[in-house]
Amino acid sequence: MIRFEHVTKQYGDNVILNDLNFEIEEGKFVILIGPSGCGKTTTLKMINRLIDPNSGRIYIDDKDINTIDKPALRRSIGYVIQQIGLFPNMTVAQNISVVPRLLKYPKEKCDQIVHELLEMVNMPYEQYAHKYPSEMSGGQQQRIGVLRALAASPPIVLMDEPFGALDPMTRTVLQEEVKKLQRKLNKTIIFVTHDMEEAISLADVIIFMDKGEIAQIASPEEMLRNPANDLIRSFLGKHIHDNNETLTISSFLRTNIFKVGADRGILECTELMALHGVDTLLVTDSDDRYLGTVSIEEINEHSHEKLDSIAPLVRRVMPEASITDEAKACFDKLLVKGGNYVVVLNPDQTIAGIVTRSSMARALASAVWGD
Ligand SMILES: Nc1ncnc2c1ncn2[C@@H]1O[C@H](COP(=O)(O)OP(=O)(O)OP(=O)(O)O)[C@@H](O)[C@H]1O
Ligand SMILES: [Mg+2]
Structure with a gap:
């Protein structure tokens, strides 16, 4: 469980996050959505302490994350960013096993992790394990980015617009894969997007942010039925009418x-x-x-x-x-x-x-x- 209590962040006089309070249950797929600049990335980076708040506290399983050693905290949290961020001079296998190796898992265990994860996304080990990122398509690289974040089996995975740069088809396929992995491995995933389509298809819970504050926290159904304000309504757009008797x-x-x-x-x-x-x-x-x-x-x-x-x-x-x-x-x-x-x-x-x-x-x- 992750809990934000009165979290505030400012740069100079600019209040970026204003008194955030929310709780995320274990094993949920949570989407952070809102207009550009509303503070999604900042919120995400606070969870693995890439950014510290000016005031307020963040707890993971009732433990104040300030009391957890930073490297240990980060190893327990997978992180996927939009620009993929694979190490270009490492092979797929080496990229995936970065954290397991840092954790000093034996070599056989690392190999086994690489095998298992590649198998889960239908990328045969023999074919892909020894490729370098530049030898793969954007979608394949992003798959490996997701696998790398999962490799040390962290209970929490943060994903910041991981599929934003991909074509719609690849994006749909990867969304399905991530959702499947999440269900299967029972992870808590916090996923940033500004695409409502993506939010509705993936989320157990949607947190809608606006100007550094939370405008609404709800399941996709609740949000569709009862959007808290006009901005959310406009984000939901066409989906609202589709609500009940959808003609798909x-x-x-x-x-x-x-x-x-x-x-x-x-x-x-x-x-x-x-x-x-x-x-x-x-x-x-x-x-x-x-x-x-x-x-x-x-x-x-x-x-x-x-x-x-x-x-x-x-x-x-x-x-x-x-x-x-x-x-x-x-x-x-x-x-x-x-x-x-x-x-x-x-x-x-x-x-x-x-x-x-x-x-x-x-x-x-x-x-x-x-x-
Ligand atoms: N290091 C910084 N110094 C000053 N202002 C910053 C800094 N980092 C972010 N900001 C400001 O904080 C606000 C929130 O930024 P953040 O990156 O969290 O937005 P976001 O919701 O992720 O936006 P996007 O959808 O465009 O990625 C923005 O107005 C941004 O300009
Ligand atoms: Mg962002």
């Missing part, structure tokens, strides 16, 4: 779709189309990831060529949406852009389903008139 993409999704591998023959696909009365087929690669569609027009146009498979005819032209998008995104694509259907993808690029005009109309009809 999944309400419209047709999931019984047929898809074919790109290695299938032309004739086979033409037959499939005729059999199912469709004029396009969804095409996937050997890992079941979406590649595009092949249409009967395209097949006709190339009928004089001797093609071994449909691979050269696959086009990525259908409108696409992510399963995490709002339903409205799909409407716009179908109605405004006039597509036949929207291909809805999972974060790992596999096909979640499609939204057609008729599946959308049916779902809307049942929302309006009931089943």
Whole structure:
């Protein structure tokens, strides 16, 4: 448990944090959110004593953190920052085991930790352990940053906008991974973001800060139902209306779709189309990831060529949406852009389903008139 009591911080005459009081229960995923400059990073850095308050006290498990030796305190708290902060001249394995080595764990134990953690995020040891940060993508580096923070199994992990610099897809995947790790390892995580989407999907508790004060502490549901002020309401924005009877993409999704591998023959696909009365087929690669569609027009146009498979005819032209998008995104694509259907993808690029005009109309009809 972490407790702030009357914590105040000022730089000169500038009051950065004004009399913060709150408590965080063990094992919770807590999001600190608020406008830029409201004091989120400052609050976080006080927990591992990178910054000391001017007045007030902070307790971890009822122990005043001022009475804990600083290095010992920091080793018991994992820390992930936005700029990743991997050591560039150390391999992945060395980066992950920094703290365990500081703690003088035997070498076998360090190796075992590296193995186990890499396995948890599906990065095979053989493939990644000996790579240097510069040999990996931003998302992979950030995964290692998260693993490093977990390596000595600290009960508390602080994360300061860890995924802010990543593209939305990688971000969604890492959010899911962190949430899974947190549940599995039962950590207390304090996670800073200014993205409400991220907050709602991850948090057990959201602490909303504004100008160095706490504006509201609540679960995502409570906050959605009862935002304490207009600023919070505007941060919640579109989510508020979505609150009760949400029409998400999944309400419209047709999931019984047929898809074919790109290695299938032309004739086979033409037959499939005729059999199912469709004029396009969804095409996937050997890992079941979406590649595009092949249409009967395209097949006709190339009928004089001797093609071994449909691979050269696959086009990525259908409108696409992510399963995490709002339903409205799909409407716009179908109605405004006039597509036949929207291909809805999972974060790992596999096909979640499609939204057609008729599946959308049916779902809307049942929302309006009931089943
Ligand atoms: N060392 C410092 N000296 C003076 N002022 C500082 C110092 N560090 C931070 N501040 C000020 O304290 C306030 C809070 O900063 P903090 O970094 O905690 O904000 P934040 O909520 O994390 O913002 P962001 O979302 O932009 O990261 C800001 O107004 C900042 O300018
Ligand atoms: Mg910050």
